[in-house]
Amino acid sequence: MNILIAEDEQDIRDLVALHLNKEGFNVFQAADGIEALNILSGEKIDIAILDVMMPKLDGFTVVRKIRESSDIPVIFLTARSEDNDKILGLGLGADDYMVKPFSPIELMARVQAQLRRYYRYTNGKNNNLLSLGDLTLNKESFTIHKGEVLLELNAKEYRILELLMENVGKVYTKKQLYEIVWQEPYYGDDNTIMVHISHIREKIEDNPRNPTYLKTIRGIGYKLEKV
Template identity: 75%
Template sequence: MNILIAEDEQDIRDLIELHLIKEGYNVFKAENGLEALDIFKNNPIDLAILDVMMPKLDGFSLLKNIRENSEIPVIFLTARDEDTDKVLGLGLGADDYMTKPFSPLELIARIQAQLRRYYKYSGKKARSTFTLGDLVLDKESCTVYKNDILLDLNAKEYKILELLMENPGRVYTKKQLYELVWQDSYYGDDNTIMVHISHIRDKIEDNQRSPKYLKTIRGIGYKLEKV
């Protein structure tokens, strides 16, 4: 599921992202309200975590925009703990309200509870299929097709491709890929990552020397190009 974090303090954004990724969520981050609104309009967001005081567009105004088109769960996470702010936020359609400082574990528990409630009572199902150009990934069957032809992927190749397809355009470092896919500490084993990336390119690209999908960002890592 895709979680949007709208928070102008980078340390807090990064802390929340770290805990969400460990729980298997995909994360979109914004440092101001307008950036968050743009992400919301252009991506299938399942839940939003909003600060109240943000540059360009505050959290209350952002929530109003979200509620014009969506009933996804929204959690306010803010340093403002006045009762009037809580009443206003909940009155505008927020589902929960937490004040800083906060416990990341409690936040994760509240996120999980809100998502369970939303999908149970809305009748909606969490997305399990992702499409990118000619590629289609089905999480329920752990399969990937290109032009309706099933690709022969091993478990690690599938997990890498799943991570990248769920977050097109996002760059992952080799360290991030290794720790998320292998679930182990990274000690600079670049060769393992490079071999798997090469095998994936063999299977999804028409021309591995000029890849359309899986791009190398020199000195940083890899991403799947939005096509």
């Protein structure tokens, strides 16, 4: 999933991004309110973490703009602990509010809670995003990221990985993979599938010789495994 952290202090942005990346999120960073809105207009953001006191546009103004077209979760970070500020932020449409200094671990827990609540109340997951560990596949843009790194896959490699990510834990035979992805009859050409699987492992695995995600089920086929 894609998360926006909008905060004018780079040390805080980097700290939050570090923890989010460890949890497998794809992080976009903004140093001011204008940059935050530009990211929101150009990317599919699932949750926004906003500093209240930002240059150019403050967090209150940004959340107003967000609520004109989106109901994604918004968490405020602020050094201001006054009740009036909290009431204003929540009244404008923020979902949660954390006062600096804050615990990154607590922030991660609140991010997860907001996402669970949001997707439960919007009839489940975002069907255009598939996530597994630090892998994120976007079916709208036909892209796959590992953490923040965009992976370069050809069309067949992408389709194989999309199929397997849509059906994590399900074992596909070489025949099934070939006929679904190539949409042609399978005549026992094992090498084609094996080469594509090898190339996918080289791109998604930390150690392709000892894969974490893409497993071989000897004598049957392949599956993606939860990590």
